[in-house]
Amino acid sequence: MSDDRPNDDDSSQEEPMPYEERTEDGYAQHVTKHFTMFRSAGAMVLSGPCPRCCHAMEYLVGPVIRGPRAQPVTSTSREPMICMCKGDHPNRPKDYHGCGAYWDVNMNVKW
Numbered sequence: 001m002s003d004d005r006p007n008d009d010d011s012s013q014e015e016p017m018p019y020e021e022r023t024e025d026g027y028a029q030h031v032t033k034h035f036t037m038f039r040s041a042g043a044m045v046l047s048g049p050c051p052r053c054c055h056a057m058e059y060l061v062g063p064v065i066r067g068p069r070a071q072p073v074t075s076t077s078r079e080p081m082i083c084m085c086k087g088d089h090p091n092r093p094k095d096y097h098g099c100g101a102y103w104d105v106n107m108n109v110k111w
Helices: 026-032
Strands: 036-040 041-047 056-061 076-084 104-110
Touching: 026 041, 026 104, 056 076
Parallel strands: none
Antiparallel strands: 036 041, 041 056, 076 104
């Protein structure tokens, strides 16, 4: 089985991956391949493994409150995302979540 994560980090390492704010070109591509999207309370939730640390995460996207509409609205946007995993990442600032990875994903959502 091949490892198609966009970085060279070894997921079998014994020490937890330290927190580091960073991005790589392949992070967004990883998300489009491995994340699922579902609607929850008027917003979209992206769910899948972080492209850097591989921990499970969910990310809320879009308007939380929408009024009733006669026709669905299609929205295309570039969404900034960050890792929101609950995994252990040494040196993470207090009250932060995730490993520090961030990326942008192009979204095309029908509301």
